[in-house]
Amino acid sequence: MDTDDLDSEISSIRAEICTLQHRRRILTSSLLSSRTLQRLSKSQPPTLASQQHQQQQWTDISPLIQSTSTHAQTNHHRIAFSTTTFPFTDPSPTSESPNLLGIRIDICARDGTYTKPYYILLRRISPKTPQDEGKKREVRVHKHTVPAVVDMRKLERVFLPASTALNTSQDGEEDAMMDEDQEQERQLKPWKHKTPKQDLKSFVREVRKQLVVWHLRCDAVRYLRETLGVVRRGVNDDDAIYEDDERPWERNILGPNASTTAATGGSGAGEETRIAKNELGIVSLAPTALETVYVRVEWEDGRVGRFKISNTGVVERAVVIGDSGRDKQTEGVITGGDGRVETLLERLGKRRGSGKEVGSASPVSDV
Numbered sequence: 001m002d003t004d005d006l007d008s009e010i011s012s013i014r015a016e017i018c019t020l021q022h023r024r025r026i027l028t029s030s031l032l033s034s035r036t037l038q039r040l041s042k043s044q045p046p047t048l049a050s051q052q053h054q055q056q057q058w059t060d061i062s063p064l065i066q067s068t069s070t071h072a073q074t075n076h077h078r079i080a081f082s083t084t085t086f087p088f089t090d091p092s093p094t095s096e097s098p099n100l101l102g103i104r105i106d107i108c109a110r111d112g113t114y115t116k117p118y119y120i121l122l123r124r125i126s127p128k129t130p131q132d133e134g135k136k137r138e139v140r141v142h143k144h145t146v147p148a149v150v151d152m153r154k155l156e157r158v159f160l161p162a163s164t165a166l167n168t169s170q171d172g173e174e175d176a177m178m179d180e181d182q183e184q185e186r187q188l189k190p191w192k193h194k195t196p197k198q199d200l201k202s203f204v205r206e207v208r209k210q211l212v213v214w215h216l217r218c219d220a221v222r223y224l225r226e227t228l229g230v231v232r233r234g235v236n237d238d239d240a241i242y243e244d245d246e247r248p249w250e251r252n253i254l255g256p257n258a259s260t261t262a263a264t265g266g267s268g269a270g271e272e273t274r275i276a277k278n279e280l281g282i283v284s285l286a287p288t289a290l291e292t293v294y295v296r297v298e299w300e301d302g303r304v305g306r307f308k309i310s311n312t313g314v315v316e317r318a319v320v321i322g323d324s325g326r327d328k329q330t331e332g333v334i335t336g337g338d339g340r341v342e343t344l345l346e347r348l349g350k351r352r353g354s355g356k357e358v359g360s361a362s363p364v365s366d367v
Contacts, residue, residue: 032068078106078114083204088121090142097123100142105208110219118211120144120204125162138162138198149291150210159203161195213311217292218254220313220341225254225285227345229276249274253290280348303327307334314339 077084088102103120123142141156233249249272275283284298288306297305297320305320305327318334320327330348337347 029068029071079108082106082108083208090121090123097142099124101139103204105204105211107208107211107215109215110223115215118144118146120146120207122200139200146207146211147214147290149214150207152207155203155206159206160198160200214292216313217309217341218287220309221285221287221292221295222254223342224345225275228278228280228282228285231274231276233272233274250284250286253287254292280345280352303330305330305334309341313341315341315344 082105084104084106086102086104088100090098090100092098101122103122105118105120107115107118109115121142121144122139125138125140138160140160140162141152144152146152230252252271252273275285281300282297283300284296286296288294288296292309294306294308297307299305301322303320303322305318307318308316310316315335318331320330320334329351333347333351334344337343
């Protein structure tokens with residue numbers, strides 16, 4: 001037997017072992033989380049003679065049952081609530097407020113899986129004077145992993161405003177509430193500067209809402225790209241060679257590390273991709289920025305378009321420009337119909353199938 005045959009046989013055996021191990025984990029999890037086994041683990045033994053034997057059996061299997069039950073409970077909580085609070089201790093030895101309140105936000109993706117959780121750590125604001133202690137229980141954002149597409153500073157100013165009677169020195173110079181003159185004016189005329197109460201629930205609700213909207217826009221653009229076909233450089237780029245092979249590759253800013261890149265404020269550079277050959281003649285479809293509010297489209301005939309996606313997934317506006325000016329017919333197709341971004345390619349396909357000339361453009365008239 002040749003070496004290549006042995007290597008292929010070993011690879012197939014290893015793949016089969018991985019498949020069987022995966023199936024065993026699924027069956028074990030299903031068995032341990034079944035209601036019958038859970039009831040048996042909590043029931044009392046019928047006789048004293050078999051008590052020690054059954055106790056030993058449940059002692060061996062108890063950690064597996066407990067871990068499986070905890071895992072199932074966590075999944076149910078994430079599905080039902082998607083937001084969790086927990087106490088957290090700041091590991092920094094120089095921290096003035098070591099006791100923190102943690103908030104975990106889980107977002108479900110288009111394929112049914114959960115993305116990497118987002119965390120927000122809140123700290124109590126210490127009063128300036130001993131007389132102010134106990135009057136107000138206010139918090140500020142200490143650390144977070146929310147992407148830069150969500151303006152946390154703005155949401156904090158709106159929903160978690162801090163009164164002047166609280167110490168804000170920990171926030172740095174950028175987060176100082178006011179200068180000395182403004183503070184004196186507040187003390188002399190407090191009725192003109194009433195600080196609204198903090199609304200932590202609305203703050204968390206708005207943060208999660210903006211995260212969900214961002215993920216929906218990203219999923220919609222990924223769906224359009226997957227429908228057209230994505231060619232990855234060095235992976236399957238031989239399957240879709242264009243006549244103009246010198247066309248540059250594009251960085252996929254919506255790749256697997258999009259959330260991490262957004263949280264760290266990076267440039268969003270990912271793997272190099274381009275759109276595969278398709279009947280619509282689209283050679284490029286990608287968001288202009290990580291926020292995925294505006295999407296840029298390019299056709300083979302040189303037309304370039306851009307459309308805006310609303311928070312509800314509707315194409316609000318679209319502009320398509322070719323060599324002869326604006327292509328208002330294509331603009332109407334992009335924003336027409338039900339307006340959903342998910343059905344954009346279907347609308348373009350119906351227009352192409354109806355026999356209309358795709359490249360027809362109407363020049364812009366001077367108003």
